[in-house]
Amino acid sequence: MPKLLSILINNVTYQVAPGTTVAAAMLLAQQPSRISVDGDPRVALCGMGICFECRAVVNGTSHRRTCQILCEDNMTVETNS
Numbered sequence: 001m002p003k004l005l006s007i008l009i010n011n012v013t014y015q016v017a018p019g020t021t022v023a024a025a026m027l028l029a030q031q032p033s034r035i036s037v038d039g040d041p042r043v044a045l046c047g048m049g050i051c052f053e054c055r056a057v058v059n060g061t062s063h064r065r066t067c068q069i070l071c072e073d074n075m076t077v078e079t080n081s
Contacts, residue, residue, distance in 0.1 A: 008076045022066035022077055023047065023054045033066055034080035041079075056080045 004015040007022075009029045016025045023044035026033050032041030033056040044054035049068045057078040058064040066077070 005071050005073045005075075007071050008074070010077070010079055016071050018071075020071045022056065022058060022064075022069045022071055022075070025071050026054075026056065026066060026077065032079050 045051045054066040055063045
């Protein structure tokens with residue numbers, strides 16, 4: 001069995017399988033990827049990088065398309081505002 005990766009999403013640690021996208025990890029953790037200008041939580045929609053709904057802060061870099069990024073051990077992810 002492959003070793004699970006540890007990922008920090010909004011200051012809570014989650015364990016995910018290798019090959020999991022950050023968007024999928026955020027969905028499993030029930031965390032929004034960003035907050036709209038109207039204050040609504042948003043999550044991945046298209047899953048292929050076209051809609052930009054999955055943007056979040058990944059390892060300190062804002063507006064990363066999480067559906068295009070695989071989780072790495074000790075990665076930090078925060079909801080984008």
